[in-house]
Amino acid sequence: AAANSVAEGAANNTLVGITASANDLNGPDVTYSLSDDAGGRFQIDPNSGAVSVKNGALLNFESATSHVVTVQASDGVGGTESEVFTIHVTNVAPSVPTDANTADNRVPEGASNGTLVSLTASSTDLNGPAVTYSLTDDAGGRFQIDGTSGVVSVKNGALLNFEAVSDHVIVVRASDGVGGSALESFTIAVMNVAPTLAQALADQTATEDVLFQFAVPAGTFTDVDAGEALILTAARDDGSSLPSWLNFDSGTRTLGGTPLNADVGSLRIKVTATDSSNASTSGLFLLTVLNSN
Numbered sequence: 238a239a240a241n242s243v244a245e246g247a248a249n250n251t252l253v254g255i256t257a258s259a260n261d262l263n264g265p266d267v268t269y270s271l272s273d274d275a276g277g278r279f280q281i282d283p284n285s286g287a288v289s290v291k292n293g294a295l296l297n298f299e300s301a302t303s304h305v306v307t308v309q310a311s312d313g314v315g316g317t318e319s320e321v322f323t324i325h326v327t328n329v330a331p332s333v334p335t336d337a338n339t340a341d342n343r344v345p346e347g348a349s350n351g352t353l354v355s356l357t358a359s360s361t362d363l364n365g366p367a368v369t370y371s372l373t374d375d376a377g378g379r380f381q382i383d384g385t386s387g388v389v390s391v392k393n394g395a396l397l398n399f400e401a402v403s404d405h406v407i408v409v410r411a412s413d414g415v416g417g418s419a420l421e422s423f424t425i426a427v428m429n430v431a432p433t434l435a436q437a438l439a440d441q442t443a444t445e446d447v448l449f450q451f452a453v454p455a456g457t458f459t460d461v462d463a464g465e466a467l468i469l470t471a472a473r474d475d476g477s478s479l480p481s482w483l484n485f486d487s488g489t490r491t492l493g494g495t496p497l498n499a500d501v502g503s504l505r506i507k508v509t510a511t512d513s514s515n516a517s518t519s520g521l522f523l524l525t526v527l528n529s530n
Contacts, residue, residue, distance in 0.1 A: 242325040245298040246363035247290050253279065253324050257286035259310035267310045272319060275304035279324065286310075288322070297364040298328040299415055330417035331368045334358040334409045337387070343426040346399040347461030348391045354380065354425050358387035360411030368411045373420065376405035380425065387411075389425075398462050399429040400513050431516035432467050435459045438508060438522035443496050445529040449483075453490040457520065458510035467510040474505035474521055483524075496526040 243253040259267045268283045280291040288306065290296065303325045311317045336342065340355035360368045370387045372380065381392040389407065391397065404426045412418040436457055443449035458467055471485035471492060472478060479485065483494040492506070503525045511517040 241323060242327055243290060243296065244327050245296045245329050245365070247293045247296060249290050249293055251290040251293065253288050253290065255288040255306075255308075255322050255324065257281065257288065257308040257310065257320070257322075259286075259318060261312040261316065264312050267312055270309050270311065271306055272309045273305065273307035273321075275306050275324070278304055279306050281306075281308060288324070294364060296326050298326045298417075299362070299365045299413060302326050328413070328415060328417045329363045331360045331362040331365075331411040331413050331419050333419045334360045334370070334387070334411045334421040336423060341426065342423060343428055344391060344397065345428045345430050346397045347430060348394045348397060350391050350394055352391040352394065354389050354391065356389040356423055356425065358382065358389065358409040358411065358421075358423075360387075360419060362413040362417070365413050368413055371410045371412065372407055373410050374406065374408035374422075376407050376425070379405055380407050382409060389423075397427050399427045400462055400465065403427050403429075429512070429514045429516050430461050432458045432460045432465075432510040432512055432518045434510075434518055434520045438520045440523040440525070443524060443526045445496055445498055445501055445526060447529065448493070448495050450491060450493040453492075453508055455490075457508075458518065460510075460512055462512070465512055467512055469508060469510050471506060471508050474507045476507070479506070480504070498528070500526050501528045502526060 240254045257269050261267050269281050269286045271281050277292050278295045281288045307321050309319045337359035338355050338357040342356045344354045358370050362368050369384045370382050372382050378393050379396045382389050406424050408422045410418050410420050441451050469487050482496050485492050506524050507519050507521050509517050509519040
C-alpha cells in the first residue's frame with residue numbers, strides 16, 4: 238500500500254502502509270496495540286506492529302477521507318509509549334455501468350421524444366452513496382439519460398432514421414460525486430417503421446369499352462422519414478397480377494386501361510407502398526366494371 242493509505246471498502250486484513258516500531262532499552266521486545274482504532278476500522282499485529290484493515294465496510298471516501306489511529310507500544314511491565322498516525326482513505330471509482338434492462342436496446346425510427354430504449358445503466362460505489370449518470374456521448378443529441386435512475390430515452394426522435402443509420406452508440410458515465418467515475422458504451426438499434434396508409438382508397442367504377450384512369454392521391458401513404466421516396470405497386474388483393482386490360486404506372490401513381498365485356502364485374506385492387514428498406518403497407522379498394530349495354 239501507499240504510505241499510510243488504503244482504498245475505501247478494502248478487504249479486511251489489507252495493510253495500510255504503517256508498521257509501528259519501538260525499542261525497550263535492554264528490555265524484551267515490545268508489543269503493540271491500538272488505543273484508538275478509528276471506530277473499529279483498523280487493527281495492529283501485536284508483534285510486528287503492522288497495521289491493517291479490521292472492518293473495510295466502514296471505510297467510505299465520500300464520508301471521511303482519513304482516519305486517525307493511536308498506537309501504543311508496551312514493555313509488558315507497565316511502561317508504554319503512544320503515537321498518533323493518520324491513515325488516508327483513497328477513492329474507488331464506481332463499478333463499470335451495466336445494462337439492468339434485459340430487453341434488446343432498440344427504438345423505432347422517428348420515435349417520440351422521451352420514448353424508452355430498453356436501456357437502464359446500473360453502477361454501484363463501494364460503501365458510497367448512489368451514483369449519478371450522464372452521457373459523455375449522446376449520439377449527436379439523439380438520446381438522454383435520467384441522472385438518478387440511469388434510464389435512457391429518446392431526446393430528439395427526428396434524428397432517428399433507419400435508412401440513414403441503423404444503430405447508434407452512446408457512452409454512459411457513472412459518477413460518485415467526488416471525482417470517481419466509470420464509463421461504458423452501449424449500442425442502440427434503430428428499427429425501421431413501415432409506411433402508413435394515411436387515407437383510405439375510395440372505391441372506383443369503370444365502364445366497358447371506356448378508358449378508365451385513377452391516380453392514387455398524393456399523401457395516401459406517408460412515412461416517418463421526411464423525404465423518403467415510396468415506391469407504389471398495384472395487384473389484385475390476393476397478390477396476383479392485375480387483369481390484362483389494367484396497367485399501373487408507378488411514376489404517376491395511375492391505374493389505367495379500357496375494360497371489355499369479358500371484364501364486367503368487380504375485383505378488389507391492392508395498392509402497396511414500399512420504402513427503401515423494403516418495409517411496406519397496403520390499401521384496398523373495390524373496382525367495379527359496368528356493362529355499357
